Every structure is written in C-alpha cells, then in structure tokens.
Amino acid sequence: MAGEKGNVSLLGSLVLCLWLLCHESLAQTYLEQAPFRGAQRRLGDQSKCRLENLRAQDAHRRVESEAGVSEYWNNADQQFDCAGVAAVRHTIEPRGLLLPEFSNSPSLVYVVQGSGISGVVIPGCPETFHSFEQSQRRGRREDPHGEQSSREQHQKIRRFRQGDILALPAGVAHWWYNNGETPFIAVAIFDAANDANQLDRNPRRSFLAGRQQREGWQRERGAEEESSGGGNIFGGFDDEILSEALGVSREVVRKLKSENDKRGSIIRVERGLQLAAPRYEREAEREEQEDNGLEETLCNLRLDENIADPAKFDIYSRQGGHLTTLNSQKLPVLRLLRLSAERGHLRRNAIIAPLWHINAHSVIYAIRGTARVQISGAGQRPLFDGNLRRGQILVVPQGHAVVKQATEDEEFEWVAFKTNDNAMVSPLAGKTSVLRGIPIGVLSNSYRISEQEVRRIKFDRDDETLLLRARRASQ
Known part of the structure; x- marks a missing residue:
C-alpha cells in the first residue's frame, strides 16, 4: 500500500508539473502574440532610462547635399534614447534624387510637403515594371533566340504625395525622387529598438551609392564615430573581386565606389529621370487599390497610405x-x-x-x-x-x-x-x-x-x- 501511495503521489507530482509547464508555455505564447509585445522588446534597457525633463527639440545637425538637405535629431538625447528611436528630415529639391539606401531599423516616413516617386526593392520579388526597346523596322527588338528583349526592368515604382505614410522594413533598399516643381519634405522615424535591429540601439543608414559625409545622428557616448563617412557599401571590397563578381571593368568598379563624388546623399538629375511607370488617370483609382491582409505576399503588400x-x-x-x-x-x-x-x-x-x-x-x-x-x-x-x-x-x-x-x-x-x-x-x-x-x-x-x-x-x-x-x- 505504501508503494502504491508513493506511485500515486509521484504520478500526481508529474501531472502537476506538466500542467504548470503547459500553462507557462501557453502564457509565453500569448505574451509573444499579444498586442503588448511591442513594449516588451525594450525592457532590457529600461533600467538606463531616468526620465526627469523632456523638451521639444529642433533638428541639431544639418547636412547639405547637391540637391537638398538632411536634418538629424540627436538620438543620444534622453527622450530619444529611452524610446529607442531616431529622426531625420529630408528636403529634396525638384529633380533631386535621394540615393538608394537601407537601414538596420524599420521606419515610417511622413510626407509633409510635395510629391514624387519612390522605389522599394524587396529581395526575391520580381521586376514587374518593364519598358521595351522600340524598333523602327520590327516594332520590338528580339534576341538571337527570337524572344523579346526588354530595355529596362525594375520593381514597382510608387507615387507619393503630401499626407502619405510610407512603411519601410529594416534592411530593404529604397530611393526617393522629386519629379514635382516644388521642394519635397519628408520626416522619418527609425525604430532602433525594434527586434529587427540585431546590432544595437544606434540607427545606421547604409548607402548603395555616393560618398557620404560623416555627419548624421549623434552617437552614444563612447561609441565609435559613424563609419559611413567616406564611401558607400562597395567601398570595403577589392576592385578585382567586384570586377569579377559584377562582370564589369575595374574602371566601372571605381565609379561604383564613388570615391571622388562630392554631391552628398541627395543629387540632382539634370535631365530628369525617365522611368517605366504607369500614369494614374484618376487619383481615385490609386486609392481603390486595397490589399487583402494575410493573403497578400510581401511583394504585393501595400506600403503606403494617405492619412x-x-x-x-x-x-x-x-x-x-x-x-x-x-x-x-x-x-x-x-x-x-x-x-x-x-x-x-x-x-x-x-x-x-x-x-x-x-x-x-x-x-x-x-x-x-x-x-x-x-x-x-x-x-x-x-x-x-x-x-x-x-x-x-x-x-x-x-x-x-x-x-x-x-x-x-x-x-x-x-x-x-x-x-x-x-x-x-x-x-x-x-x-x-x-x-x-x-x-x-x-x-x-x-x-x-x-x-x-x-x-x-x-x-x-x-x-x-x-x-x-x-x-x-x-x-
């Protein structure tokens, strides 16, 4: 009898442990999926936040480029650091192009003034915008195999206007172009404390082109100075390796590195951009383009909304x-x-x-x-x-x-x-x-x-x- 009671007691203990583990697992799953998860990701650094005084801030640093200005807020300031965010405001002149870039943090961009076009390049998504070479004799050029040869292919181009919000995932390359007649102004907030950022709480913008100035966000005390000054993402590669990888000459590789380019991150396109993009006959047609939530793939997800x-x-x-x-x-x-x-x-x-x-x-x-x-x-x-x-x-x-x-x-x-x-x-x-x-x-x-x-x-x-x-x- 004593042995049976011991077995029953042991079995009861095991059942209780399994019950507690199950509920703990369910609780953990709920916490991960609950709408409050956004606050939990910041708990690790909350002990450093000592909120005593807040103040409305103007941009603290101004970086001028050939066709515009970028203004940065001090992300090392107490309120920005505790919230884990950073901010920048771009002013792009007509025919100004913000060079292709990406960030280690997701961001939201609000269009304060003006209009233009942008491209967001999502890896793995097809180039669905095409412009075909026209031939005077045959209508369209064909390759030796008899197939149509496209002159230009790229991912979707999006129009934006005042009041638009554009969502940019971390690590996704994008560019902006002002094809209007007035300056374009946009303010962007970067969420450096987001789970998508696997580095630290410092936001980093990496450029695919141009020679970037060292000016930008204020780094945290003791951190190294922004390393992007002096080149773009190609700058750290050997000329020979790049030449072979891209199938171009070393002279082209040196141009990709933009070592002598002093135009900054916003350049002027003298003759304007000629791109394969549809013309919206009615703005209402644009507003009617809706997505269907979870059934959409990342390639088809709508990234913008006018508020x-x-x-x-x-x-x-x-x-x-x-x-x-x-x-x-x-x-x-x-x-x-x-x-x-x-x-x-x-x-x-x-x-x-x-x-x-x-x-x-x-x-x-x-x-x-x-x-x-x-x-x-x-x-x-x-x-x-x-x-x-x-x-x-x-x-x-x-x-x-x-x-x-x-x-x-x-x-x-x-x-x-x-x-x-x-x-x-x-x-x-x-x-x-x-x-x-x-x-x-x-x-x-x-x-x-x-x-x-x-x-x-x-x-x-x-x-x-x-x-x-x-x-x-x-x-």
Whole structure:
C-alpha cells in the first residue's frame, strides 16, 4: 500500500508539473502574440532610462547635399534614447534624387510637403515594371533566340504625395525622387529598438551609392564615430573581386565606389529621370487599390497610405478638429514593422483629451502651428510643460499622460509615430474616458468630492471623443 501511495503521489507530482509547464508555455505564447509585445522588446534597457525633463527639440545637425538637405535629431538625447528611436528630415529639391539606401531599423516616413516617386526593392520579388526597346523596322527588338528583349526592368515604382505614410522594413533598399516643381519634405522615424535591429540601439543608414559625409545622428557616448563617412557599401571590397563578381571593368568598379563624388546623399538629375511607370488617370483609382491582409505576399503588400485625406478621418469635430489613425489593421505591413501612426488637427484653443499610451511610445512631429503640451511625471512636477511648434519633435514615453491644446492664435497639426503596430490609448476625458468606467462611489471616495461633481467629470463631455472643443469651465 505504501508503494502504491508513493506511485500515486509521484504520478500526481508529474501531472502537476506538466500542467504548470503547459500553462507557462501557453502564457509565453500569448505574451509573444499579444498586442503588448511591442513594449516588451525594450525592457532590457529600461533600467538606463531616468526620465526627469523632456523638451521639444529642433533638428541639431544639418547636412547639405547637391540637391537638398538632411536634418538629424540627436538620438543620444534622453527622450530619444529611452524610446529607442531616431529622426531625420529630408528636403529634396525638384529633380533631386535621394540615393538608394537601407537601414538596420524599420521606419515610417511622413510626407509633409510635395510629391514624387519612390522605389522599394524587396529581395526575391520580381521586376514587374518593364519598358521595351522600340524598333523602327520590327516594332520590338528580339534576341538571337527570337524572344523579346526588354530595355529596362525594375520593381514597382510608387507615387507619393503630401499626407502619405510610407512603411519601410529594416534592411530593404529604397530611393526617393522629386519629379514635382516644388521642394519635397519628408520626416522619418527609425525604430532602433525594434527586434529587427540585431546590432544595437544606434540607427545606421547604409548607402548603395555616393560618398557620404560623416555627419548624421549623434552617437552614444563612447561609441565609435559613424563609419559611413567616406564611401558607400562597395567601398570595403577589392576592385578585382567586384570586377569579377559584377562582370564589369575595374574602371566601372571605381565609379561604383564613388570615391571622388562630392554631391552628398541627395543629387540632382539634370535631365530628369525617365522611368517605366504607369500614369494614374484618376487619383481615385490609386486609392481603390486595397490589399487583402494575410493573403497578400510581401511583394504585393501595400506600403503606403494617405492619412491627410478627409475620407480617412476616424474622428471629426467641427469645433474641435479631426484625427486619423493608421495601424496594422488598415495597413497590414505595419505588423512586420511593429509601428503605427496618427495625424491630427486642432482648431484654435481646442484640446486633445488627456490620455496615456498603454503599449507604445509616441514621437510627435509638429507639421503646422503651435500647441501647448504637458506631459505628467511621477510626481507633481510635469516632465514637460511648454510649446511644441512647427518642425519640432517631442517624445511622449509609454504610460505618461499627455495633453495638447492649440493656441488662441493658430490651429495646430501634427503627425505621431508610435512604437507598436496597434498602439492603444486610455483617455481621461470625453466619451471614452477611463473615469466613465469607474463607479461613482469609487471616484467620490478616491478624490473626496461629491457625487454631483463626479457625475459632471464623467458625463460633462459625453458628446465628445478625444477632440474637445474650446470652452472654459464655469467657476
């Protein structure tokens, strides 16, 4: 009997262990697949973050090229370093070409002004854009085997315009060209803390062409100086090996290395680019091109979305303004990047309800106007209390409440980049306020206020969601 009891006890222990292991495994799987996973990837460096003061920042470094300017924010600054992000703004003149490049971090690009075309080269995807050589005699040139010979083949070319968001996965080469008549301005946020970046928290842009200046982002203290200065990705290879690998002469190889090229990363195309690309007869046709989510291959995934189009507004208030969100449910490729965005507009004196981000940092770029912004800290003193004006960036850390109010003199527009593909917010005012979900008695006792005052807090803005029209509470 004692032996049987021992066997039963041992069997029970084994069953219990298996049960615990199973549940631990399921919990781990859930955590990996949950929408909060974007915050977990940054836990390793949170002990280094000591958020005490935040400030709205202008670009700290300006790099001039032949046909444009690149302006960098200091990513070693406390707020950028804790959020694990970096920012750059490109201004490209007409007929300006941003040379092909790629980064170790995924990024989102917002088109602030202008229009143009871009190419995103995804490895393994076919060259689906063709331009055939025309022959005066036979209509099309044929090779010795009788097959059509194409003059040009390349991957898909995308048009972009003001208000577009472009998603760029890590390590994917891309280029930009301004085929318009006015300067093109775009601001890009790089998520250096993303799982896709296997190096460190320093963003790196690698160029396929040109001779790059050493200027760029500010490196972390003690880190080596940016190594891209002085050449491009071909610069570290031997001429003979490249000549054999590419099947070209050494003279061509030396041109690929661009050792004497002083034009910078944005060059001027004197006669303009002649590319194989369709012409959109109607802009509406472009907007109708939708993807079907998981059934799409990476080659066919839509990489861009316009969030300035009034038809895309998620929240609209005639007195307050409008707000548009862009997440992976609307643009599935964002699941790969684990990034999302929003674009908002506040009328004079209007307010974005105080809120905090549940699962993401928010990087705000001011497009137009000025707003007063407050970010709450752990104590009574705010992390930030000041103005955010056009061209500046401010980082709102995860879990810190923020409120924005447009000034009396002008309206305010912004775009925010968020470090989760489905960023979630919890408002403190309006129809979706967290306070509305808490019983009156709990709030009354928590704040030591009357039930009548609690009802006013919960229901006074009952007809508004996030965008709060300007008004002054009666004393």
